[in-house]
Amino acid sequence: MAVEVKVPVLGESVTEATVGEWLKQVGDAVAADEPIASLETDKVAVEVPSPVAGIISGFSVELGATVEVGAVIATVEEGGTPAAKPKADKPGETTSEPAPAGDGATTMSPAVRRAVLEHGVDPTTIKGTGKDGRLTKEDVLAAAKAKDSAPAAAPAASPAPAAPAAAKGERREERVKMTRMRQTIAKRLKGAQDNAALLTTFNDCDMTAVIEAREAYKDLFAKKHGIKLGFMSFFAKAAALALKDVPAVNAYIDGDEIVYHDYVDLSVAVSAPNGLVVPVVRSIDQMSFAEIELAISDYGKRAKEGTLTMEDMSGGTFTISNGGVFGSLMSTPIINPPQSAVLGLHRIEDRPVALNGEVVIRPMMYLALSYDHRIIDGREAVTALKIMKEAIEDPMRMLIDL
Numbered sequence: 001m002a003v004e005v006k007v008p009v010l011g012e013s014v015t016e017a018t019v020g021e022w023l024k025q026v027g028d029a030v031a032a033d034e035p036i037a038s039l040e041t042d043k044v045a046v047e048v049p050s051p052v053a054g055i056i057s058g059f060s061v062e063l064g065a066t067v068e069v070g071a072v073i074a075t076v077e078e079g080g081t082p083a084a085k086p087k088a089d090k091p092g093e094t095t096s097e098p099a100p101a102g103d104g105a106t107t108m109s110p111a112v113r114r115a116v117l118e119h120g121v122d123p124t125t126i127k128g129t130g131k132d133g134r135l136t137k138e139d140v141l142a143a144a145k146a147k148d149s150a151p152a153a154a155p156a157a158s159p160a161p162a163a164p165a166a167a168k169g170e171r172r173e174e175r176v177k178m179t180r181m182r183q184t185i186a187k188r189l190k191g192a193q194d195n196a197a198l199l200t201t202f203n204d205c206d207m208t209a210v211i212e213a214r215e216a217y218k219d220l221f222a223k224k225h226g227i228k229l230g231f232m233s234f235f236a237k238a239a240a241l242a243l244k245d246v247p248a249v250n251a252y253i254d255g256d257e258i259v260y261h262d263y264v265d266l267s268v269a270v271s272a273p274n275g276l277v278v279p280v281v282r283s284i285d286q287m288s289f290a291e292i293e294l295a296i297s298d299y300g301k302r303a304k305e306g307t308l309t310m311e312d313m314s315g316g317t318f319t320i321s322n323g324g325v326f327g328s329l330m331s332t333p334i335i336n337p338p339q340s341a342v343l344g345l346h347r348i349e350d351r352p353v354a355l356n357g358e359v360v361i362r363p364m365m366y367l368a369l370s371y372d373h374r375i376i377d378g379r380e381a382v383t384a385l386k387i388m389k390e391a392i393e394d395p396m397r398m399l400i401d402l
Contacts, residue, residue, distance in 0.1 A: 003052050005074040007067050010041050014310060016068045017041045018180040019061055028056050030076060037073060038306070040180040044277070044313065045306045054078040064177065112137050119144035130305050138304070185276065192337050197373035200332040201381050205389045207348050207363040210234050213395055225290035231345075232268070233292040235320055237398045238391035239343060240264045240285035243318055246384040248376050249369075250317050252338040258375055267316035267336055268296055272303040278336055279308055280316040320345065330366045340375050343388065344368035 010017055017039035024036040035047035036056065057077040061067055112123075112135050119140060126143045128135040178186070192198070214229050221229040243250035243264050251260045264285040267278040279299040284292060302308050319336045324347040333344035344367070351364045369385040391397045 001078050002057055002075045003054070003078050004072045005036060005048060005050060005076060007039065007069050007071045007073060008046070008048060009069055010039070010046055010310065014041050014069075016066055017046065019063055019065050019067060019073065020045060020179065022059065022063060023047070024056050026056050026058055030054060030056055036076075039067070041310070044181075044308050044310055048073065050076050052076055052078045112140055115140040115144075119147075121147060136304060181277075188337060189334050192334050195337070196335060196340075198335065198370060199373045199378070199381070200368050200370040201378070201385055202330070202369075203367050203385050203389050205365045205367050206353070206393050207231075207365050208393075209395055210392055211348075211363055221290070225294070227290060227293045227297055229289065230293055230296075232296055232320070232322065233289040234392060234395065234398075235343070235345060235388070236266055236268075236281070236284050236292050236296075237289065238388040239266065239318060239320060241391050241398055241401070242384040242387035244285065245387055246380050248380050249341045249371065249384045251375060252317075252340050253372070253375050254338070261317045263317070265315050265317045267313075267319040267339070268299065269319060269321040269336075270296075270300050270303045272306065272308070277303050277308060277313060278316065278319060279303070279312045280314065282315070319343070324348065324365065331368060333368060333370045335370055335372060341369060341371040341381070341384075343385075344370065 007017065019037060020040040021038040022036070023038060024030055024034075030036055030050045030053065032051070032053045033049045036050050037048040039046045039048060054076045057075045059074045060072045067073055115137050121140060121143045123135060123140070126135060126139050127133070129139055130136045210231065213234075214231075218229050221227075247260050248258075250264060251258050253259075263283050266281045266284040268281060269276055269278050271277075279302075281287070281292065281295045281299070287295070299308070299312070302312075316336065316339060319333075319339055319342040321333050321342060322345040323331050323333075324345050328346050329349070330346055331344050333342045335342045346366045346368070348363050348365045350361050352359050353362050353364065354360075355362070367385060367389060369381055369388075371381045
């Protein structure tokens with residue numbers, strides 16, 4: 001009996017999605033609740049499971065199609081037999097055997113597929129680290145790097161003729177449709193520029209105390225909590241301290257009203273295969289360093305696997321974006337609407353600074369606070385950033401609420 005596979009409920013206020021990837025093909029066997037398609041919504045990728053065990057008998061829509069909640073996208077023949085593939089047995093004769101199930105190397109998202117083509121790697125030789133063993137863009141880049149650094153193999157006795165080289169001066173271009181997530185990111189960021197009165201204030205921060213604290217306690221922290229002590233938990237606690245003292249930085253405009261929060265739900269910008277996502281660590285002002293590190297680590301892993309949910313990214317009162325992990329020295333981050341402020345972190349580098357009348361070398365980081373000037377005055381923004389700076393330079397302030 002043919003069973004319809006329908007688009008599930010995608011989340012509050014989300015009514016449609018784009019078919020981003022078929023995880024199975026027509027004729028493939030599928031177990032009950034096994035994902036057969038990946039849908040791209042405005043924020044996350046949502047996997048669509050098969051309602052029954054059987055064989056994929058057909059797809060009702062094309063890859064890249066926009067589908068609404070409840071729409072039929074495929075059919076599964078319940079309890080069917082996998083389609084057989086011909087196998088050479090003797091010259092001129094073939095036999096049939098069941099088609100092998102798909103694996104992580106052959107199930108690729110558009111971003112992974114582009115990376116494979118760009119770097120010329122064989123996806124079947126790469127072990128995927130994504131969900132169910134699927135390849136991620138990071139897997140492909142790592143394989144390409146290993147390929148480039150490997151010594152050249154000895155030439156074969158009778159090498160095959162090389163493919164003709166591209167003509168000198170030949171230029172190529174590729175036109176790729178933006179994913180739904182990338183389209184949404186573009187609209188939201190442009191909307192923030194159009195609607196908010198954006199301004200950025202800067203400061204620099206001496207990271208000596210935090211670096212020394214991490215070095216002194218990293219082994220004990222990891223042993224007790226099972227997670228590394230990172231910089232993000234220090235900045236999260238410092239931000240919570242500042243937002244309590246300067247509530248406008250943790251508020252937002254709703255029509256002709258300002259909405260203040262007595263809690264801090266921190267949006268943490270992390271990289272995902274399809275773009276930047278911003279999951280929310282809730283009530284971070286009530287969490288310990290270990291709880292913060294565990295929550296952020298879990299979100300980072302799930303972002304890489306593509307398993308974040310709409311609920312994970314809903315809400316948020318303030319954002320921290322760490323461009324330093326990519327080597328950024330300074331930037332002017334854009335707020336994440338409807339939030340009114342975002343803290344940008346950058347790379348740490350040794351720089352000469354004046355200290356007690358002497359020039360010394362210190363590990364310094366530039367901090368950038370972008371904010372909506374409609375709701376946050378310059379004095380409030382500078383004060384909030386100064387509180388964060390002082391808390392990082394003297395972490396004891398975070399323990400005694402200064």
